Amino acid sequence: MEKKWEEMSPDEKQEAQFQKLLTPKDPEGNDLQFQSPEAEAAYKASINRFKDAVQLKASDRVPVTVFPGWYPILYAGMKPQEAMYDYEKCAAAFKKFVLDFKPDVQWGGVMPGPGKFFEILDYKLYAWPGHGVDPDSGYQCLEDEYMQPHEYDLLITDPSFFFRNFYLPRVFGALEGFTMMAPFTGILEMYGVAINFIPFGLPPVQNTFKALFEAGAEALKWITVMGGVDGELATLGFPNILGGFTKAPFDTIGDTLRGTKGIIMDMYRQPDKLLQALQAITPIMIGMGLGSAQQTGNPVIFMPLHKGADGFMSDEQFKTFYWPTLKAVIEGLIEGGCIPFIAAEGGYNSRLEVIRDIPKGKTIWMFDQTDMVKAKEIVGDTLCLWGNVPSTMLKIGTPQDIKDYAKKLIDTAGKGGGFIMANGAFFDHAKPENVKAMVDFTKEYGGY
Amino acid sequence: MSGELEKLLSDLKEPEALEFVDNALAEGVDPMALLDAAREGMNIVGQRFAAEDYFIPDLIFSGEILKRIVEKLEPHFTDKKGTKAERVGKVIIGTVKGDIHDIGKDLVVFMLDVSGFEVLDLGIDVPVEKFVDAIKESGSTIVGLSGFLTLAFDSMKNTVDAIKDAGLRDQVKIMIGGGQIDEEVKSFTGADAYGRDAVAAVKLAQGWIGG
Numbered sequence: 001m002e003k004k005w006e007e008m009s010p011d012e013k014q015e016a017q018f019q020k021l022l023t024p025k026d027p028e029g030n031d032l033q034f035q036s037p038e039a040e041a042a043y044k045a046s047i048n049r050f051k052d053a054v055q056l057k058a059s060d061r062v063p064v065t066v067f068p069g070w071y072p073i074l075y076a077g078m079k080p081q082e083a084m085y086d087y088e089k090c091a092a093a094f095k096k097f098v099l100d101f102k103p104d105v106q107w108g109g110v111m112p113g114p115g116k117f118f119e120i121l122d123y124k125l126y127a128w129p130g131h132g133v134d135p136d137s138g139y140q141c142l143e144d145e146y147m148q149p150h151e152y153d154l155l156i157t158d159p160s161f162f163f164r165n166f167y168l169p170r171v172f173g174a175l176e177g178f179t180m181m182a183p184f185t186g187i188l189e190m191y192g193v194a195i196n197f198i199p200f201g202l203p204p205v206q207n208t209f210k211a212l213f214e215a216g217a218e219a220l221k222w223i224t225v226m227g228g229v230d231g232e233l234a235t236l237g238f239p240n241i242l243g244g245f246t247k248a249p250f251d252t253i254g255d256t257l258r259g260t261k262g263i264i265m266d267m268y269r270q271p272d273k274l275l276q277a278l279q280a281i282t283p284i285m286i287g288m289g290l291g292s293a294q295q296t297g298n299p300v301i302f303m304p305l306h307k308g309a310d311g312f313m314s315d316e317q318f319k320t321f322y323w324p325t326l327k328a329v330i331e332g333l334i335e336g337g338c339i340p341f342i343a344a345e346g347g348y349n350s351r352l353e354v355i356r357d358i359p360k361g362k363t364i365w366m367f368d369q370t371d372m373v374k375a376k377e378i379v380g381d382t383l384c385l386w387g388n389v390p391s392t393m394l395k396i397g398t399p400q401d402i403k404d405y406a407k408k409l410i411d412t413a414g415k416g417g418g419f420i421m422a423n424g425a426f427f428d429h430a431k432p433e434n435v436k437a438m439v440d441f442t443k444e445y446g447g448y
Numbered sequence: 449m450s451g452e453l454e455k456l457l458s459d460l461k462e463p464e465a466l467e468f469v470d471n472a473l474a475e476g477v478d479p480m481a482l483l484d485a486a487r488e489g490m491n492i493v494g495q496r497f498a499a500e501d502y503f504i505p506d507l508i509f510s511g512e513i514l515k516r517i518v519e520k521l522e523p524h525f526t527d528k529k530g531t532k533a534e535r536v537g538k539v540i541i542g543t544v545k546g547d548i549h550d551i552g553k554d555l556v557v558f559m560l561d562v563s564g565f566e567v568l569d570l571g572i573d574v575p576v577e578k579f580v581d582a583i584k585e586s587g588s589t590i591v592g593l594s595g596f597l598t599l600a601f602d603s604m605k606n607t608v609d610a611i612k613d614a615g616l617r618d619q620v621k622i623m624i625g626g627g628q629i630d631e632e633v634k635s636f637t638g639a640d641a642y643g644r645d646a647v648a649a650v651k652l653a654q655g656w657i658g659g
Contacts, residue, residue, distance in 0.1 A: 069598075127548060133573070137546045137599060260551055264505040265512060268460065311645060314503045346627065391598050392632045425628060429598040 005337070010362065013337030017299040018051045021241060024234060027227075035235045042237035046104040050241065050420070053384045054339055055361045058417035062410055062446030064439050065103040067366070069426035070138045071435070072097035073112065079136045081129035084115030087225040095229050098238050100432075101439050108230055108240045113139075114222035120215045122173030125256060138428060146170045147257040149266065152273040155257075156280045158183065167257065174215075177208025241300045243338065244292025246285045249278040249325040251306045260307070267321060278325045285325075286332030293338050300364070301338045303329070309346030310369075315354075323354055334362045341386075344370060345425060352378040368424040372413040385413050388424030389438050395429045399437035406441050414446065421446065453482060457489030458496070460506060462513050465489075469520050479524040486517050490562045497559070498647045504555065507646075511558055535566040537657040538588040542570030542579060544603035549596035552626055552646075556592060559646035565653060576603075576610040583616050590653050593639065595626045604637040612638070621656045625649060 008016065022044055024032040034040035045060070052059035073083040076093035083090040094109030118128060125146070126132075128139035146167055147155065155162045161183050169175045180199045187196045199205045230240045247255075253274070254263035266274040289301040307313065308322040333340045343366040348355070352375060355365075360382050367375060367387040375385055388409070393401055406421060413419045421442040453472070456465035472482055493510040496502040502510075539560055543553050550572050560567050568586055570578055579591060591611070593604045604624050611617050622639040625648070634642040643649045 133548060134546050138597065140548045140597075142548075143551075261508055261512075264508045267505055268462065268509050312504050314506075317503065317505060390630070390632075391628045392601070392630050395598055395601060396632045396636045427598050429601070 008337070010334050010337065010359065014054075014299070014339065014362065017337055017339070018047065020297065021047045021239065021299075024239070027231065032234060034237065036237075039235060039237035043234065043239050046237075046239055047241070049104055053418060053420050054364060056381065056384060056416075056418035058448040061448060062414045062419055062421050062442055063104045064421040064442035064446065065105050065107070066097075066101060066423055066435060066439065067107050067426065068097070068423065068428075068430075069111065070428040071430055072109070074428060075100075075430075075432060079129065080112065080138050081115070081135035083112040084118075084129060084139075087114065087222050091225045091229040094226075095233060098233055099236070101435055103238070103439055106230075106233060106238045106240050107242050109226050110223070114218055117215050117218040117222065120174065120211055120218060123171065124173060125171040141255070143255075143259045145259050145262045147253075147262075149258070149262065149270070152266075152270065152277050156273070156277050158185070159281055159284055161185075171256070174211035175208050177202075177205035180205050241298050242302060242341075243296045243298030243300050244289055245302045246289035246292075246329065246333070247303060248305055248308065248322065248329065249281050249285055250308065250322045251304075252281055252285060253277060254307050263307075267317065271321075274321065278321070282325045282328045283332070285329045286336070289329070289333045289338055289340070290336040293336070299337060299339050300341045301333055302341050302343070304343040305345060308348075308351065309344070310348060310350045312346070315350060318351060319354060323351075327358060330358050330363060334359050339364065342366065343426075344368065349374060355379060356382050358382065364420065366422070366424065372409055376413045376415065376419075380413075380416075380418060384418050384420060386420040386422050387413075389422065391423065391425045391427040391430075394423060394427055394434045394438075395431065397431075397434060399433050402434050402437040403441045406438055407445060410442065410446050417448065451485070453485040454489040454492065457486055457510065457513055457517070458492035460493075460509055460513065462509075462516075465513055466516055466520070469517050473520065473524060479521045483518070483521055486514055486521075487562075490514055494559060494562045494650075498650075507555065507558065534564070536564040537590065537653065538566045538568065538586055539590045539592060539653055540568045540570065540579065540582045540586065540588045541592040541594065542574035543572040543594045543596075544600050544607055545573060545575050546603050547595045547597050547600045548572040549594070549626070552596065553592075553594035555646040556594065556625065556643075556649045559650050560653060563650045563654070565650075576607045579607050580610055580614045580616065583611065583620055584614075589620050590656055591620050591622045592649060592653075593622065593624045593637075595624070595629070598628065600626060601633050601636060604633070604639065608638040621652075623649060623652045 026032050049059045049063035053063050070080050072093045073080055076096055078089060078093055083093060090112055091109055098106045115128065126139045126141055129135045129137055133140055151166065154166065164178050165181060169178050180202060182196045182199060187193055254260060258266060293299055293301060308318055330340045339362065341364045345368050347369040348367060349370055356379050364384045364386050367385060372385060372388055389402060389405060393405060409421060453465060453468055456468055469482060490510060493502060493507065497507050541553060541557055543549055557567050557569050568582060568588060570582060583591065593607055595604055608622055611620065623641045623643055624634060624637060624639045625643045629642050641652050643652055
């Protein structure tokens with residue numbers, strides 16, 4: 001008899017996830033109909049290549065992919081603003097990008113996001129093209145202290161209540177009505193139960209819900225278009241294995257709640273509260289990854305790391321504030337059968353000895369400015385290395401520069417498996433011939 | 449006595465440093481002497497950052513302590529101009545057109561400031577003309593361009609070109625910096641140098657005009 005999911009070991013769960021990816025279904029739950037036997041073979045070969053890389057084994061060759069920022073949009077001759085407002089055109093740009101460059105796996109077109117949705121909710125956390133930045137710029141975060149220094153106890157006691165009644169109304173103008181809502185945990189028994197629902201009768205709360213319905217409909221419209229392209233690309237042999245997204249607890253608090261300066265102040269002025277809050281949101285960050293993997297059916301959970309990079313904080317600060325809860329999230333995701341895909345933005349050279357301390361063969365690390373030879377030496381037996389063709393070279397260099405760089409990577413980081421060739425950071429601008437050189441050269445030279 | 453304030457500030461002892469300032473002011477110590485001590489403390493912080501004993505959190509926190517010390521001292525200064533220290537040179541800094549990232553730029557501004565430079569911070573998403581105008585108006589001989597996005601490479605190049613077109617290229621040294629900036633971007637933009645971090649920016653500026 002087949003083992004139940006809960007009874008499986010992390011190894012068995014990972015195997016089951018890959019088996020699921022190797023037997024893809026269409027939205028109705030039937031076996032996916034590929035457009036050709038070649039497409040089916042390419043799809044399965046790509047999944048197997050990724051599986052081998054994650055498990056630190058040599059495959060038929062080094063897998064290659066491209067995980068861009070706005071590049072597909074600019075490559076299609078569009079402005080980021082157009083991509084955020086015309087979903088069909090955005091989807092077509094991502095499709096063209098995949099079909100032109102033919103990476104082994106692709107990462108979908110959800111990055112630009114639905115512009116109208118952000119307008120409906122009056123999103124204040126970001127400036128986006130036409131709303132605070134030029135139509136040809138991407139969106140950029142507007143850092144601030146959206147959580148005040150004295151609000152840690154609120155966050156620690158009930159993160160969901162804090163988010164709903166305090167944080168969300170601060171970053172979405174249209175969610176102001178949330179500030180009037182009572183905690184759901186007060187809804188207990190007949191006596192007094194109706195009192196909890198009074199806010200829903202008040203115009204500000206009703207307006208907030210109207211905006212939510214409208215925003216939800218817009219998000220659905222957008223994802224239907226983007227999902228459609230993913231489905232089509234799958235039938236053509238290009239799997240998207242991205243299952244969702246979560247963050248290191250330190251970045252969750254430091255990026256959008258307290259802000260960079262705010263969290264730094266807390267490291268000195270109230271370190272115990274900060275540590276308690278990091279602990280409190282750790283299970284939530286794990287749940288966020290596991291939940292989205294369940295919804296999408298894909299096991300790879302993307303985690304962009306920000307404030308733990310070389311030079312940002314000391315080793316001691318990293319080991320005290322950043323790593324323990326990040327490690328707990330990574331382990332929690334692995335325990336739940338997911339594959340954490342961690343983008344170590346900036347350099348992670350000084351952190352390699354520390355990050356070694358995680359289960360072997362269960363994670364992918366996208367390295368940006370980390371020395372790949374050193375990384376292979378120190379963490380090559382633990383995690384799958386991804387990277388790290390520089391954004392600068394993709395934009396300014398020549399195809400020969402790219403080939404030389406890729407050759408070095410394949411010969412060193414790629415040795416014996418456990419390596420994925422790709423860009424090291426999310427890029428918007430590049431010469432098409434350079435992107436093409438990265439993919440084609442790896443397919444040609446990267447055989448094991 | 450003021451040696452103690454230098455130590456408290458450079459060791460990032462916030463409550464102790466503030467209490468020291470309160471007590472000193474109550475005892476009638478010259479606020480100017482306290483400000484000098486605080487500046488010396490910041491100098492030590494800068495040196496520790498350059499030596500990689502301190503990192504970004506330490507730097508930013510020290511700036512916050514300094515701000516609170518200055519707030520305490522300010523009401524005691526009769527002549528505001530008296531608080532301005534001698535400056536070794538003038539540097540124009542800004543995040544280039546299309547890019548609104550400011551954390552790296554602010555660190556460079558901070559380090560240049562504690563190292564004795566007068567910094568003209570043009571902010572973020574700075575149009576090329578604004579850099580050109582600032583050079584003309586301030587007579588500054590150093591320009592720092594910051595940017596995080598790949599789009600910034602073009603904006604940096606456009607800014608350097610505009611400075612050239614305005615006939616000002618020979619009057620200024622241009623340094624660039626930001627997450628992805630390297631030698632290749634330096635050549636592409638036509639800047640004179642690039643720096644990996646705020647310490648590198650200070651070294652470049654000192655090399656160009658001494659300080």
